[in-house]
Amino acid sequence: MSADAPPTDLPQPLADWFAGRGWQPHPHQWAMLATAAQGRSALLTAPTGGGKTLAGFLPTLAELIAQPRDGLHTLYVAPLKALTQDIHRNLTDPVAEMTAPVSLETRTGDTPQSKRQRQRRQPPNILLTTPESLALMLSYPDAGEVFAGLRSVVIDELHALAGTKRGDLLALDLARLDRLAPGVRRVGLSATVAQPDTLAAWLSASGEDDGRVARIDGGEGPKPEIEILTTREYLPWAGHMAVHALGEVYERIRAATTALVFVNTRAQAEIVFQELWRLNEDALPIALHHGSLAIEQRRKVEAAMARGELRGVVATSSLDLGIDWGAIDLVVQIGAPKGVSRLLQRIGRANHRLDAPSRALLVPANRFEVLECRAAVDAIRHGTLDGEPARAGGLDVLAQHILGMACAGPVDPDELYHEVRHAQPYRDLAREDFDDCFAFVDHGGYALKSYRRYRRLQHDEQGRYRVTSIPDAQRYRLNVGTIVEAPTLAVQLRKGRTLGEVEEFFAQHLTAGDTFIFGGEMLRFERIVGLTCEVTRAKGPDAPKVPAYIGGKLPLSTHLAERVRGILEDRREWRDLPDPVAEWLGIQRWRSAVPGREGLLVETFPRNEVHYLVAYCFEGRNAHQTLGMLLTRRMERMGLQPLGFVGTDYVLGVWSAKPLDTAHIEALFEQDILGDDLEEWMAESSLLRRTFRNVGLVAGLIDRQVPGREKSGKQVTFSSELIYDVLRKHEPGHVLLRATRQEAAAGLTDVARLDQMLARVQGKLRVHHLPRISPLAVPVLLEIGREQVHGEAVDALLEESADDLIAEATAPELDQASLPLD
Structure with missing residues (x-):
């Protein structure tokens, strides 16, 4: 449906509210009202600042004002707790000004237990929640009563949920809501939609793109004004923190009203905040926000930002989505964005208005990141977004959902199978997979059914199943959700307050007296007590460590990688690059060759009696890590004595004791490397x-929390490894082992992307045997030491300074041996 649908009458209080501000509803907001009047679901795509959220709620407000009622009318589901709080703030005032008989509340993991219980007895008209809290509410026996009168579900930032495990859980819960409240409308809101057909199918009650979901286009807003910082400082060849440019970033913060500074990892957030604070001679109010900080600290920052009291906030993806802070007039992205859609979301936090362009500054941390930033800006200019094909729903999520439904009441397997297949991620779910998931929830499967712990269901004479005991239901409710964080410890000041969490792995490597940065403070590690990392505040010149957060690195999108290769191939694009980057590419072209859109450039060169292979794949760190493992396994069998490998988002480097000729390299990059080599490696x-x-944590095989206590990360890992070994030995086809292989192939190893790359480059390898390192290979060699393999040869990790490598790569003499071999 276009955004110029005919107007629908507004109730007088709502019409007066618009008139009091001198506003008229946008065409797409009228269209949402018209669609709701037809009882249809809708997917609204509109630019940031275009009133998407108000458009989603207008039908609810209009109906409740015209026909006041008690009970739950609309569920609003958001991917972030902070977003529910923000929407609550932004709706409360208009509702009060209209004197509308509308009650609204939030329900997240932070909501007190007493309030949660009261909400089940007396639900508000509008409940703002998250996928995890919705799943929890549906697990109670009174869910049918709570949701019986539900009329609509509004899902904000839909693109951030669809295609994820959290989205799988939400899709299953929407299928249950459709049973509890037949005909409930579904509304999806998003500013960035690469594949509207896929999202429309996800929203549909049938799980298919069947035309039931109206598509409403809110038009295009002003193009964002994006600048890539050309630093006056020396631009590094490698590194990810961009510390060199933070003086210039501080100058931009000082010149802005309010700046939101995005980074890609929590560790980077700590470093950037600390350095900005060191530079903050003007004592500007600058804050830090990321998911490991204590809830109270995050809420304090969000409230201060909403009041316009801060000049800058350093944040991770914890503030990516939807937050409406009108005072922000500049977004800074530190480091490469890794995806076009993600960058657009972040840029949209600035000038949250439809009549003003968002303003953003991209700050590349190294020379490759300059190319990535340029590719992202070009993609935004041409209106192209990242988009991955729809994936099948996770079997572990399905197992969790089955248990949740059995907690709510008796479950008939046939009826539940029919129900879950109306969720788009499970539309093609085989009955065998469903039955295996159900059997796991019932008794654990063949290898585990003798343990009482895994007998969680009991059935009646009608063949219906319900949860066996109250403790089983309690364990489910304590562990509901699909977000699996690395094991963490609370960071607590000795005899003081809790500051947040650090990963257990990081804390275990600290010794008493070590210092580290957390929450913008220098802390001294004292000891670990139970699940607490005790610290004291530290002062002095000691170089601090920084908390490490596993899995914090964002993957480079396929779309962005293709655009980077395009920039490298087209020399006309180089004219607009900063001089150091253009010169870097020029020397690379003279010394060897420059990667392009087609084929694969592979270089070899000797260095300090070690032989290197560098492949310019541009397929992301996960795919490169997998390929590195596979190459070194094959090299071992070929007698080439591999020593190790390292992968960045752009390049894979492998080193060995013996040299590789062109025939070796062609054999290494054959597609069959994803066959037996992959299976053997993954098994080992x-x-x-x-x-x-x-x-196991998602499926309910292992509990992170049990009533009355919480397991440590060590205990969880130890338990999971014991069960993993038992299942591999006695039941290798167990549904959770299948789910494990499915997840590893889709995400951590990125096998599909690797397969596409190998298919694309068959017969198109460009092999250059060089006498010394090339300029583009320098960054990947500076990463050496991150990953190793152990083979026949002794591991020999190089600890070279960047200056030495750069000097060698840019040496002026031209040697005939540096020319590529035909």
């Missing part, structure tokens, strides 16, 4: 064990 690697732990 720790990756599957780590993945199984995550799958």
Whole structure:
């Protein structure tokens, strides 16, 4: 449906509210009202600042004003707790000004237990929640009463949920809501939609793009004004923190009304905040926000930002989505964005208005990131977004959902199978997979059914199943959700307050007296007591460590990678690059060759009696890590004595004791490397064990929390590894092992992307045998030490300074041996 649908009458209080501000509803807001009057679901795509959220709620407000009622009318589901709080703030005032008989509340993991219980007895008209809290509410026996009168579900930032495990859980819960409240309308809101057909199918009650979901286009807003910082400082060849440019970033913050400074990892947030605070001679109010900080600290920052009291906030993806802070007039992205859609979301936080362009500054941390930033800006200019194909729903999520439904009441397997297949991620779910998930929830499967712990269901004479005991239901409710964080410890000041959390892995490597940065403060580690990392405040010149957060690195999108290759191939694009980057590429072209859109450039060169292979794949860190493992396994069999490998988002580097000729390289990059080599490696690697732990936590095989206590990360890992070994030995086809392999192939190893790359480059390898390192290979060699393999040869990690490598790569003499071999 276009955004010029005919107007629908507004109730007088709502019409007066618009008139009092001198506003008229936008065409797409009228269209949402018209669609609701027809009882249809809708997917609204509108630019940031275009009133998407108000458009989603207008039909609800109009109906409740015209026909006041008690009970739950509309569920609003958001991917972030902070977003529910923000929407609550932004709706409360208009509702009060209209004197509308509308009650609204939030329901998240932070909501006190007493309030949660009262909401079940007396639900508000509008409930703002998250996927996890919705799943929890549906697990209670009174869910049918709570949701019986539900009329609509509004899902904000739909693109951030669809295609994820959280989205799988939400899709299953929407299928249950459709049973509890037949005909409930579904509304999806998003500013960035690459594949509207897929999202429309996700929203549909049938799980298919069947035309039932109206598509409403809110038009295009002003193009954002995006600048890529050309630093006056020396632009590094490698590194990810962009510390060199933070003086210039501080100048931009000082010149702005309010700046939101985005980074890609929590560790980077700590470093950037600390450096900005060191530079803050003007004592500007600058804050820090990321998911490991204490809830109270995050809420304090959000409230101060809403009041316009801060000049800057350093944040991770914890503030990516939807937050409406009108005072922000500049968004800064530190480091490459990794995806076009993600960058647009972040840029949209500035000038949250339809009549003003958002203003953003991209700050590349190194030379490759300059190319990535340029590719992202070009994509935004041409209106192209990242988009991945729809994926099948996770079997571990399905197992969790089955248990949740059995907690709510008796479950008939046939009826539940029919129900879950109306959720788009499970539209093609095989009955065998469903039955295996159900059997796991019932008794654990063949290898585990003798343990009482896994007998969680009991059935009646009608063949219906319900949860066996109250403790089983309690365990489910304590562990509901699909977000699996690395094991963490609370960071607590000795005899003081809790500051947040750090990963257990990081804390275990600290010794008494070590210092680290957290929450913008220098802290001294004292000891670990139970699940608490005790600290004191530290002062002095000691170089601090920084908390490490596993999995914090965002993957480079396929779309952005293709655009980077395009920039490298087209020399006309180089004219607009900063001089150091253009010169870097020029020397690379003279010394070897420059990667392009087609084929694969592979270089070899000797260095300090070690032989290097560098492949310019541009397929992201996960795919490169997998390819590195596979190459070194094959090299071992070929007698080439591999020593190790390292992968960045752009390049893969492998080193060995013996040299590789062109025939070796062609054999290494054959597509069949994803066959037996991959199966053997995955079976032997720790990756599957780590993945199984995550799958087990989601599926309910392992509890992170049990009534009255919480397990440590060590206990959870130990439990999961024992069960993993038992299942591999006695039941290798167990549904959770299948789910583990599925997840590892789709995410951590990025096998599909790797397969596409190998298919694309068959017969198109460009092999250059060089006498010394090339300029584009320098960054990947500076990463050496991150990953190793152990083979026949002794591991020989190089600890070279960047200056030495750069000098060698840019040496002026031209040697005939540096020319490529035909």
